[in-house]
Amino acid sequence: MSLDLSTLNHEQLEAVLTTRGPLLVLAGAGSGKTRVITYRLAYLIQEGVSPKNILCVTFTNKAAHEMQERARGLVGRQVRGATISTFHALGVKILRTYPEEVGLRPGFSITDSAEQIGTIKRILRSLHVDDRRFDAKRILTLIGHAKNAGVNAEQFRLLEGELIHLPEEQQEEEDYQLITIEVYDHYEKALRIQNVVDFDDLLLLTTGLLKSNPTVRAKLQERWHYLMVDEYQDTNRAQLELMRLIAGERQNLCVVGDDDQSIYGWRGADVSNILGFADHFDGAKTVMLLTNYRSTGHILEVANTIIEQNTERYDKRLRAAAGEGDLVRITSVEDEEAEAEGVANAILALMAQGVPPADMAVLFRSNVQSRAVELALRTAHVPYRVVGGMDLFDKREIKDALAYLKLLHNPDDEQSLRRIVNYPSRGIGDTSLKKVDDWARERHISLPEALEQVHQVESLSNRSADAVGEFVTLMREHRRLIGRRKASTLTKKLLGAVRLEETLLASSDNATTAARRVDNMREIIRQVERYEKRIKKSKKLAAFESQLEETEAEEEEDDTFSEQDAASLGGFLSDIALSGMDDSSSKDEQQDRVVLSTIHASKGLEWDNVFLVGVEEELLPHRRTLEGDGEVSEERRLAYVAVTRARKNLTVSYAENRTRFGQIVPRTRSRFLEGLPEESVNMEAGALKPKKTEDEERAIAKDWMAKIRADLESKRTKPVKEETP
DNA sequence: GCTACAGATGTTTTT
DNA sequence: CATCTGTAGC
Numbered sequence: 001m002s003l004d005l006s007t008l009n010h011e012q013l014e015a016v017l018t019t020r021g022p023l024l025v026l027a028g029a030g031s032g033k034t035r036v037i038t039y040r041l042a043y044l045i046q047e048g049v050s051p052k053n054i055l056c057v058t059f060t061n062k063a064a065h066e067m068q069e070r071a072r073g074l075v076g077r078q079v080r081g082a083t084i085s086t087f088h089a090l091g092v093k094i095l096r097t098y099p100e101e102v103g104l105r106p107g108f109s110i111t112d113s114a115e116q117i118g119t120i121k122r123i124l125r126s127l128h129v130d131d132r133r134f135d136a137k138r139i140l141t142l143i144g145h146a147k148n149a150g151v152n153a154e155q156f157r158l159l160e161g162e163l164i165h166l167p168e169e170q171q172e173e174e175d176y177q178l179i180t181i182e183v184y185d186h187y188e189k190a191l192r193i194q195n196v197v198d199f200d201d202l203l204l205l206t207t208g209l210l211k212s213n214p215t216v217r218a219k220l221q222e223r224w225h226y227l228m229v230d231e232y233q234d235t236n237r238a239q240l241e242l243m244r245l246i247a248g249e250r251q252n253l254c255v256v257g258d259d260d261q262s263i264y265g266w267r268g269a270d271v272s273n274i275l276g277f278a279d280h281f282d283g284a285k286t287v288m289l290l291t292n293y294r295s296t297g298h299i300l301e302v303a304n305t306i307i308e309q310n311t312e313r314y315d316k317r318l319r320a321a322a323g324e325g326d327l328v329r330i331t332s333v334e335d336e337e338a339e340a341e342g343v344a345n346a347i348l349a350l351m352a353q354g355v356p357p358a359d360m361a362v363l364f365r366s367n368v369q370s371r372a373v374e375l376a377l378r379t380a381h382v383p384y385r386v387v388g389g390m391d392l393f394d395k396r397e398i399k400d401a402l403a404y405l406k407l408l409h410n411p412d413d414e415q416s417l418r419r420i421v422n423y424p425s426r427g428i429g430d431t432s433l434k435k436v437d438d439w440a441r442e443r444h445i446s447l448p449e450a451l452e453q454v455h456q457v458e459s460l461s462n463r464s465a466d467a468v469g470e471f472v473t474l475m476r477e478h479r480r481l482i483g484r485r486k487a488s489t490l491t492k493k494l495l496g497a498v499r500l501e502e503t504l505l506a507s508s509d510n511a512t513t514a515a516r517r518v519d520n521m522r523e524i525i526r527q528v529e530r531y532e533k534r535i536k537k538s539k540k541l542a543a544f545e546s547q548l549e550e551t552e553a554e555e556e557e558d559d560t561f562s563e564q565d566a567a568s569l570g571g572f573l574s575d576i577a578l579s580g581m582d583d584s585s586s587k588d589e590q591q592d593r594v595v596l597s598t599i600h601a602s603k604g605l606e607w608d609n610v611f612l613v614g615v616e617e618e619l620l621p622h623r624r625t626l627e628g629d630g631e632v633s634e635e636r637r638l639a640y641v642a643v644t645r646a647r648k649n650l651t652v653s654y655a656e657n658r659t660r661f662g663q664i665v666p667r668t669r670s671r672f673l674e675g676l677p678e679e680s681v682n683m684e685a686g687a688l689k690p691k692k693t694e695d696e697e698r699a700i701a702k703d704w705m706a707k708i709r710a711d712l713e714s715k716r717t718k719p720v721k722e723e724t725p
Numbered sequence: 726g727c728t729a730c731a732g733a734t735g736t737t738t739t740t
Numbered sequence: 741c742a743t744c745t746g747t748a749g750c
Contacts, residue, residue, distance in 0.1 A: 060739045088740045113738095132746095199740050234739075267738065366736050368742095388738085425726070578740065600737050622736055630736090638737080661735065662741035 003046050003074060008032075008039065015287045016040045018254075019047065019226070022247075022281035024274070025256040028318045029303070029644035030294025030606065033256055037230060038067055040254065041082065042074035044226055051081030055224040055246065058086055059231050061579045063604070067230070080542070083224065087239055089578050091202030094209065094220070096574075101213055102205045107570055108195045109406055110577040114399070115415045116140055116198055123186045124179075134179055142180040143187060147200035148236040148268030150207060153184040193446050195412045203238040210245040221248040232257030232277075236268045240280065251281060259314055260307050261641050263600060265634050275312065292318040292644075294606055296325020298680035299643065299650050306672055307640040310633045327682040328643075329651045330673060335664070336369070336614070339653050340376035343611045346651065347382050347594060350609060351703075357383050359608040361595040363642050365620040369613060370596050377594065381702075385593040388601045397504060397517045401524045402576075404494055408479055409569045414447050421451075424503040427467040435459045436468070474498070487569045488528040495525070531575060532567035599642045610646035615639070615670045616654045639672040 005013060012032055015025045016039045027033035045051055058064045064084050071079045099106050120136040146156050160181060210217045227247050232255035247253040262271045278284045292300055297320040304317055333339040347360055362373050370386055377384045403416040422428040439457045440450035454468040478494045504517045621635035654669040
């Protein structure tokens with residue numbers, strides 16, 4: 001099978017053919033970035049590089065899947081050998097193989113952010129610091145930034161002299177840094193005792209491991225000879241370091257990204273990674289992809305004008321492959337309500353012309369803005385979908401059920417233990433727990449360990465001790481079944497034994513909420529089952545394919561990683577921590593609905609028609625960045641990302657007044673709208689037309705509801721097409 | 726151990 | 741205004 005490279009343009013081809021040495025591909029919005037990556041991957045394989053020696057890293061699971069699928073389309077099942085992974089999943093894989101080297105024990109688990117905050121608060125209290133004076137979240141952010149920069153607790157403390165001594169007006173900031181030095185230390189210890197890592201550890205510890213351990217480093221360098229990184233502008237210091245370490249002397253590292261789309265600086269991403277690529281890697285070659293295949297000319301003009309006012313960037317200008325297209329419409333509206341109604345009407349008008357809702361999106365800077373839009377769309381009966389918000393994970397009943405599984409898998413997980421030790425209530429109240437906790441502290445052992453020998457705690461009544469004993473036995477009994485029973489069976493057994501369902505039903509007076517909660521909880525079981533199925537299928541597939549292989553089954557053992565294989569409880573828990581619950585596939589994911597999204601969440605997506613709302617000072621750019629938190633240039637990039645999502649139609653709006661915290665406040669339009677090229681913009685009012693009559697609206701909406709219902713019906717009857725990962 | 730009320734807070738969140 | 745958090749009180 002031979003790869004057809006003739007569909008690539010000159011620059012894309014150059015990027016694909018440059019396989020040796022450090023390569024920076026600056027891929028402007030809509031310039032065929034994903035194509036280049038997948039073709040390059042395919043090309044490497046075709047040129048005789050063993051897929052096993054290729055590592056592709058992305059940020060999201062979605063991007064990893066997409067790359068996998070598209071590469072499979074080009075080179076078939078050979079992609080299976082290549083490692084295509086997110087940074088964090090890669091970290092887990094490596095750490096699971098060498099846990100002891102970084103102070104972990106096998107089977108460590110991954111915390112979520114709520115647990116992290118809980119841990120911080122507990123540490124503050126143990127340090128006798130008023131946990132109301134310091135915001136745990138803010139401390140956690142500071143720790144996160146340190147970790148993202150590759151700085152561990154020890155090193156952070158050493159930085160004290162440099163970090164501190166801020167001018168007086170930043171006294172508060174200084175206080176936070178001081179307290180963070182203390183907390184960071186304790187936080188790390190707490191995690192290690194519990195055999196737990198947080199998300200940032202997945203990078204920090206992995207990088208640290210490679211840095212300090214030449215054997216492991218050599219092994220990984222021997223495994224991967226060719227590296228590719230997607231969305232490089234979003235990488236942080238630790239990730240750069242990780243890639244540098246794996247690339248080793250070969251330096252076959254290809255990074256793809258767009259500095260103008262760097263919008264995660266606040267999360268620790270470091271634009272200087274991409275801006276300074278040539279300094280970080282000697283002899284780096286740069287290829288710029290500047291032909292935009294997505295948007296029409298006027299949209300691109302506006303985008304270019306907006307972004308060109310940033311100074312710290314690669315100087316480049318996108319050119320449109322398509323024609324001029326329609327003008328960008330910029331409208332002023334009275335307030336957010338009028339704005340939302342205007343958008344709803346414009347959407348209805350497009351629908352009336354036969355444009356499917358899925359070709360439209362409403363983008364905004366901050367989540368609160370979605371409410372007004374949702375309301376208007378609902379009254380107009382426009383089908384919509386709000387993206388983001390992994391709410392399922394935040395549900396209490398889900399967390400409770402998960403905590404049981406986590407504790408089962410990792411007996412040292414104190415955080416999970418605390419969560420469910422008395423839920424459903426079994427007579428282990430705060431006082432009893434406190435007594436055990438104190439007893440544990442005296443003896444310098446952990447709470448879970450203390451619970452194991454609870455009958456030696458003298459201050460505890462027999463009744464309490466028995467209650468604890470019963471709980472400990474329950475967990476121990478179930479833990480013995482790990483490996484002997486399917487994970488799903490075990491899950492059902494444990495959750496049944498503690499009567500979670502019954503508790504949920506009894507606790508809520510409202511029958512519907514109770515039912516919903518039970519259903520949510522059962523979702524966990526379904527997820528475990530789905531996970532088992534997926535693993536089973538991919539194993540089968542692997543076996544099948546190696547059978548098919550004409551060449552002798554050279555399915556040599558992959559000795560880089562410990563085999564973490566079977567549908568185990570631990571595997572499930574990592575999986576769910578890294579990719580969230582997958583409620584997408586079955587539900588309304590690809591249905592015909594208008595998308596409502598924050599600009600952040602819209603990156604990488606595109607629509608024919610885009611409505612960008614609330615383009616006002618203090619919203620975009622956001623107030624917080626104007627007050628000195630963060631940089632306006634990043635806000636500008638945000639505006640740029642938003643604008644470049646549109647293929648054919650872009651409508652930008654700003655309100656004269658907006659209700660904020662219950663107050664009506666006059667607004668000014670965003671600075672990002674100043675100085676736009678007149679010939680590309682339609683400033684005339686009325687882009688968001690006045691209301692249609694109720695009857696007209698209803699007629700259009702009715703049509704669409706009917707169509708959607710029919711769609712749903714046909715989907716239900718058709719068998720669901722199975723995708724193979 | 727749950728409910729009710731007061732008080733604070735009010736961006737973005739790939740993993 | 742609206743939502744979440746923590747605490748007091750039953």
